[in-house]
Amino acid sequence: MLLTVPQDKQKIITQLFINNEYVNCQNPQKISVYNPITEELVSDQIPVAGEHDVDAAVAAGNAAFVKWRAWRGTARRQLLLKFADLLERDQEELGFLTRLTLGAPYLAFGQGEIQTAVENFRYFAGWIDKFAGESFPQDDGFYKVVRNEPLGVVAGIIPWNGPLASVGLKAAPALATGNVFILKPSEKTPLMAAALGKLIIEAGFPPGVFQVLSGDGSTGALLASHMNVAKVSFTGSVQTGKTVQILAAQSNLKRVTLELGGKSPAVIFDDANLENATEWCVNTMTVNSGQICFAPSRVYCQAGIYDRFLELYGKKFTAKKMGDPEDKDTSLGPVIDKAQYDRIVSMITTAESEKQGTLLQGGRGTTGKGFFIQPAIFVDTKENATIYKDEIFGPVVVINRFETEEEVVAKSNNSKYGLMAGVFTQDINRALRVSSAFDSGVVGINCISTINISCPFGGTKESGIGREQGSAALRCYTEPKTVLINLAY
Numbered sequence: 001m002l003l004t005v006p007q008d009k010q011k012i013i014t015q016l017f018i019n020n021e022y023v024n025c026q027n028p029q030k031i032s033v034y035n036p037i038t039e040e041l042v043s044d045q046i047p048v049a050g051e052h053d054v055d056a057a058v059a060a061g062n063a064a065f066v067k068w069r070a071w072r073g074t075a076r077r078q079l080l081l082k083f084a085d086l087l088e089r090d091q092e093e094l095g096f097l098t099r100l101t102l103g104a105p106y107l108a109f110g111q112g113e114i115q116t117a118v119e120n121f122r123y124f125a126g127w128i129d130k131f132a133g134e135s136f137p138q139d140d141g142f143y144k145v146v147r148n149e150p151l152g153v154v155a156g157i158i159p160w161n162g163p164l165a166s167v168g169l170k171a172a173p174a175l176a177t178g179n180v181f182i183l184k185p186s187e188k189t190p191l192m193a194a195a196l197g198k199l200i201i202e203a204g205f206p207p208g209v210f211q212v213l214s215g216d217g218s219t220g221a222l223l224a225s226h227m228n229v230a231k232v233s234f235t236g237s238v239q240t241g242k243t244v245q246i247l248a249a250q251s252n253l254k255r256v257t258l259e260l261g262g263k264s265p266a267v268i269f270d271d272a273n274l275e276n277a278t279e280w281c282v283n284t285m286t287v288n289s290g291q292i293c294f295a296p297s298r299v300y301c302q303a304g305i306y307d308r309f310l311e312l313y314g315k316k317f318t319a320k321k322m323g324d325p326e327d328k329d330t331s332l333g334p335v336i337d338k339a340q341y342d343r344i345v346s347m348i349t350t351a352e353s354e355k356q357g358t359l360l361q362g363g364r365g366t367t368g369k370g371f372f373i374q375p376a377i378f379v380d381t382k383e384n385a386t387i388y389k390d391e392i393f394g395p396v397v398v399i400n401r402f403e404t405e406e407e408v409v410a411k412s413n414n415s416k417y418g419l420m421a422g423v424f425t426q427d428i429n430r431a432l433r434v435s436s437a438f439d440s441g442v443v444g445i446n447c448i449s450t451i452n453i454s455c456p457f458g459g460t461k462e463s464g465i466g467r468e469q470g471s472a473a474l475r476c477y478t479e480p481k482t483v484l485i486n487l488a489y
């Protein structure tokens with residue numbers, strides 16, 4: 001059954017969620033969203049929150065913050081757990097609302113994405129009474145207490161490629177630590193975010209604690225430059241991330257977390273288990289049609305195993321079924337929209353015409369409706385080529401050959417990105433040496449492009465600032481306050 005827009009358009013909410021109410025947007029501007037499978041219009045009524053809307057949400061947030069930060073930890077924990085249960089209960093509907101404009105298959109992507117959100121709310125709920133701060137003895141006459149204080153209004157500006165997971169990654173730690181949260185979803189996937197308002201009310205969040213403002217970059221910029229927003233937690237492209245940091249600095253020096261792009265290297269040594277290496281590299285490159293920040297889009301394979309690796313990688317790549325995300329055995333959906341389709345196809349054709357590398361297979365758009373691109377493999381790519389250096393954010397991989405460990409470490413690190421890297425080898429000494437040499441926020445040994453909720457996730461270099469998940473995330477949403485108690489009085 002083809003993914004189609006429901007006749008009953010009731011499911012599509014075209015209002016903002018401010019102070020626990022669905023309200024009409026004061027700004028008259030609207031956005032259109034389309035179904036990437038059928039190319040039909042889903043809605044042309046998505047509101048773009050403007051200055052007055054943003055001001056209203058920020059004011060409601062700051063008013064709510066005073067009480068919310070003082071809530072009993074156990075009560076806050078219950079709320080987050082209830083919200084996680086509601087997300088889980090409504091996962092099919094939320095998944096559908098995301099899929100309608102994203103196009104990624106539910107089983108191969110959507111289900112895991114929602115589970116990430118659910119688990120983040122549960123995980124950070126568990127931290128609420130365990131991030132108390134520190135104390136130091138009165139050896140100098142002062143008893144010292146260091147409290148982890150919430151910041152205030154946190155704006156979560158998120159991308160389209162993992163919209164619900166991003167809500168969990170940002171809202172859960174922000175709310176757990178006593179901040180209030182304003183969600184600004186991507187203009188390409190606004191439907192699921194708008195539906196969250198109903199669950200926020202049902203969970204019992206007080207007004208102003210968790211709000212949703214749809215909009216485009218202009219809404220994001222209003223939040224990033226707002227004088228009464230204390231922090232922006234941003235996920236998106238490097239270019240926009242830099243703009244957000246500038247806006248934050250030019251306004252009130254608000255805190256920023258930036259989760260940005262990547263061009264993650266996978267390094268396959270001659271002694272690697274070929275089946276395991278190809279399985280990881282292909283599966284994580286094709287999920288969500290390569291529109292994943294930490295996809296292994298730059299592969300280096302050692303000369304002795306190179307031909308066999310290429311053959312198996314190519315076979316597995318081709319075996320991925322592309323088509324309707326409603327089919328259970330579909331692995332690859334379309335890319336999100338026409339702009340993304342045109343950008344990727346143009347990068348591929350330019351790479352071919354400029355001989356940036358050799359296109360081994362795929363790389364063509366399919367005929368008929370839908371923004372489908374056959375997954376592409378480029379080999380022998382030049383190291384100064386765009387296709388080799390830049391994030392494509394689509395089903396396009398570059399695979400190059402290497403000879404020595406020293407050479408491949410240098411090549412892997414010669415990138416402005418540092419989000420994820422992976423090394424595949426049976427030699428544990430080499431695996432540990434290379435993992436330590438990678439300049440990257442996360443490293444996989446005999447695996448790649450996977451994360452764990454208890455451990456920090458984020459990038460070095462231009463892949464970002466700050467970390468999500470694990471206790472590291474809590475530090476990004478709090479500021480230590482030192483209290484000195486003079487015991488002489």
Ligand code: NAD
Pocket residue numbers: 157158159160161162184185186187215216217218219220221222224235236237238239240241243244259260261262292293294391393419459463464
């Ligand atoms: P984007 O930068 O175009 O947009 C991201 C968000 O920023 C959207 O909500 C958008 O409306 C908003 N925005 C746009 N202009 C803005 C401005 N001037 N001020 C404030 N906000 C603004 O990114 P995208 O196309 O939605 O997402 C794809 C990018 O996200 C890729 O580069 C990908 O690697 C990255 N990403 C990173 C991670 C990570 O965890 N590191 C995860 C997912 C995606």
